[in-house]
Amino acid sequence: RITVGNDQTVRVKHDRVVNISHDExxxxxxxxxVTVEGRQEQSTTGDHISLVKGTHSLEVKGDLARxxxxxxxxxxxxxxxxxxxGKTTLKVGGSFVVIHAGGVDMVGLKINLNSGGSxxxxxxxxxxxxxxxxxxxxxxxxxxxxxxxxRKNVQNTFNNxxxxxxPPQLRRIFSR
Numbered sequence: 220r221i222t223v224g225n226d227q228t229v230r231v232k233h234d235r236v237v238n239i240s241h242d243e244x245x246x247x248x249x250x251x252x253v254t255v256e257g258r259q260e261q262s263t264t265g266d267h268i269s270l271v272k273g274t275h276s277l278e279v280k281g282d283l284a285r286x287x288x289x290x291x292x293x294x295x296x297x298x299x300x301x302x303x304x305g306k307t308t309l310k311v312g313g314s315f316v317v318i319h320a321g322g323v324d325m326v327g328l329k330i331n332l333n334s335g336g337s338x339x340x341x342x343x344x345x346x347x348x349x350x351x352x353x354x355x356x357x358x359x360x361x362x363x364x365x366x367x368x369x370r371k372n373v374q375n376t377f378n379n380x381x382x383x384x385x386p387p388q389l390r391r392i393f394s395r
Contacts, residue, residue: 268345292342
């Protein structure tokens with residue numbers, strides 16, 4: 220155990236590699252900033268679950284590309300606004316709808332207007348039970364400078380997540 224009473228600066232003049240054989244936890248009580256001057260890559264073999272309790276803002280100064288082999292679900296409480304200075308296209312198979320400054324183009328074998336069809340159901344989000352356990356535990360240590368970071372309940376939550384928070388398609392994974 221290393222305790223630093225004030226600031227700490229570590230400078231590595233070449234490569235740095237850390238190999239962790241089990242879990243890792245990082246607990247920051249204030250702000251965290253990361254700057255990468257080159258390329259940044261991340262690979263996650265299991266689920267990637269995030270919880271943002273404030274605003275999530277993303278600015279991309281190039282293209283944004285996403286490839287999803289499953290379904291994409293989005294559930295919004297208020298409104299969705301998509302704005303483009305060019306055009307917006309929705310495409311499924313050979314059918315498409317293109318919205319542009321000159322009008323709306325629709326192409327399809329059959330176009331149903333106010334008849335037929337039904338809405339789909341968005342894919343539900345995975346509940347961040349592990350993150351919730353961290354928040355619950357950190358409430359108990361919020362004034363303790365030397366307190367150990369929370370570990371026990373996080374591991375318990377991971378090993379035995381509340382079944383009402385686990386989507387049905389993942390229950391078989393967590394019931395092993």
